[in-house]
Amino acid sequence: MGTDLSRLTPVEVRTMIRKGLIDTPTAGLCAGYAQGNLVMLPQELAWDFLLFCQRNPKSCPLLEVSDAGSRTFAFTAPGSDITTDLPKYRVYEDGICTGEYTAVTDIFEDYQLHKGKLVSFLIGCSFSFEAELLEAGIPVRQIEEGVNVPMYQTTIPCIPAGIFSxxxxxxxxxxxxxxxxxxxxxTAAMPRVHGAPVQIGYPEAIGIRDIENPDFGDRVTIKEGEVPVFWPCGVTPQAVVMNSRPPFVITHAPGHMFITDVKNVQLKY
Amino acid sequence: MGTDLSRLTPVEVRTMIRKGLIDTPTAGLCAGYAQGNLVMLPQELAWDFLLFCQRNPKSCPLLEVSDAGSRTFAFTAPGSDITTDLPKYRVYEDGICTGEYTAVTDIFEDYQLHKGKLVSFLIGCSFSFEAELLEAGIPVRQIEEGVNVPMYQTTIPCIPAGIFSxxxxxxxxxxxxxxxxxxxxxTAAMPRVHGAPVQIGYPEAIGIRDIENPDFGDRVTIKEGEVPVFWPCGVTPQAVVMNSRPPFVITHAPGHMFITDVKNVQLKY
Incomplete structure (x- = not known):
């Protein structure tokens, strides 16, 4: 488009996404602003999920929770429309992905008309701390190699809450x-986007047997003199929600996040 | 009693409180361990309150939320009984204090039998950061003067959630x-117990007109060369709950907190 999208404001980029002008992953958009993972659930599951996030803040750091039935993240992104302002969504029914969409307004309104209110959860994402690491001259390998970050299931139990574990x-x-x-x-200074690592150097201690074969994302190169460092990941809440096979969930499609008006630096205090 | 209560473990002190052997305020007990404010609400108000705390983490930093109907803070104090392990409780009906008790087991069980489940919220308290200030040689005036900390209503709005504002x-x-x-x-390093100040030196900027007359607690001396520093206070959630005149609430009596097994230093990561 000839526009440097990293320089646009979050309002400008959300508007372009809403108009269908951007349908790519959001990494690198709106440099300096926090992006978040979306989990939208029926109201009857919202208590259990909010409690789960409260009990597991390292893997599920909440940036905002919408009012039931609301289509906006009113505090982190005033004027936003959660059903149009992400470039790609996934809809899950009974734990199975039934479609990928560039907007979910009709699905959202139809659900609320016939079945009940929905509550939207915005969960902090590692893009925020990766920007800080790069600023400090610390390499972020999956960005260098142009792939997804490697992610692993661990043996670290989350604290359960209601139906979620x-x-x-x-x-x-x-x-x-x-x-x-x-x-x-x-990263420890940014607890609202996962915070400090949970393990440094001993993958087997958290149940990771083959570091070359991540459970999600892509393998990256570990060079001589480098230590594998593991951070709590925002895929945790999505995996936990899907495990419970809820009747209806809307999430962002991987990498297609919600861009907030909150600067990364604001997540430090 | 001839025992140095500051040296006992939280389990020992909670057991003594449960047996009626301690009925004093808890400041100074179990040095190094976090204490918390208790708010126990009917389940039908719990969503709004949890959302309120999520949206206002500086004044309402949650240490734990119980399962509905549970009498224990299972994660911060395994084996605890929330209805006996605080030295003094207050019961409020329709926003009015109807009694002070050294245990609320019967009231709790009676409510659950006839009216519905209760949910208990444990909210971080400034005792944790005051211990750190003292350790660093920073004076804490109300401790020196043996009075309650001065507290003030401000013009800083909390973000509302449901019935709470x-x-x-x-x-x-x-x-x-x-x-x-x-x-x-x-204090900024301890966001789970209120974190950094909200105002340094300009009380009028947050609506405090007479610093000599606090709205709650006691006046303390401000010496030459000292600056009044203001921190978000755990009285905020209690004041907000009472404003809504809920039918039934149990809280700790002022200063009679719940003592957890969590060390203050654990609140830093």
Whole structure:
């Protein structure tokens, strides 16, 4: 388009997405602003899920929870429309993906008309801390290699809440050993986007047997002198929700996040 | 009793409280362990309140939320009994305090038998960060003067959620100007117990007209060269709940907190 999308404001980019002008993954859009994972659930499941997130803040750091029936994230993105402002959505029925959409307005309205209210959860994402790592000169391998971050199922149990339970999913970034303290300190300062690592250097201690074969995402190169560092991952809440086979859920499609008006630096205080 | 209560473990102190051996305020008990404010609500109000806390984490930092109907904080204090392990409780009906009790087991069980389930919320308290301030040689005036911390209503609006809305209540500690940066940094590192100050030095900017007359607690001395520093206060959620005149609420009596097995240092990561 000849436009540097990283320089546009979140309002401008959400408007372009709403008009169908952007349908790509959102990594790199609106540099400096926080993006989030979307989980939209029927109201009758919302208590259990909010409690699950409260009990597992490292893997499920909430940036915002909508009012029941509302189509906007009123605090992190005033004026937004949750049903149009993400570039790609997935709809799940009874835990099975029944379609991918570039807008879900009709589906949302139809559900609310016939079945009940929906509640939208916005969960912090590692894009925010990766921007900080890069700023500090710490390599982020999956960005260098142009692939998805490798993610692994672990044996770390989440604290259950109501119908929701499961183990933590982690993402892995190989960090040169001399930069591990900095990478830990920088991410620890951002608890609203997953915070500090849960494991540094001992994948087998959290049940990861083959680091070359991630459960989600792509394999990345671990170079000589680099340590695999594992962070709680926003795929955890999605995996936990799907495990429970809920009748109806809408999420973002992988990598197609919701862009907020909140700057990453605001997540530090 | 000849026992140094600050040296006992939380389990030992909760057991003594349960047996009626301790009925005093809990400040100073179990040095190094986090204490919390209790708000116990009917299940039908729990969603609105959990959402309120999620939206206002500075004044309402949640340490734990019980399962509906449960009498224990299973994660921060395994084996605890919420209805006996605080030294003093208050019961409110339609927003009016109808009694103070040293245990509420019968009231709890009677309510659940006839009216419905209750949900207990444990909200972080400034005792945790005051211990850190003292450790760093920063004076905490109300402790020096043996009174309650001064608290003020502000004009800072909380983000509403359902039936709950209101302004933030803040606590004030006068800090020597040379120590204000340290006091800010130390408390900012503990977001689960209110975190950084919301105002330093300009009470009128948050609607406080007479610093000598706090709305709750006691006046303290502000010495030459000291700056009044204001932190979000755990009285906020209680004030907001009472504003809505809910049919039934149980809280701790002021200063008579719930003592957890969580060390203050664990609240930093």
């Amino acid at each position: 499961g183990n933590m999913v982690v993402s892995m970034r190989p960090i040169p050993h001399s930069l591990v303290p900095a990478a830990t300190a920088i | 209101g302004n933030m209540v803040v606590s004030m500690r006068p800090i020597p100007h040379s120590l204000v940066p340290a006091a800010t940094a130390i």
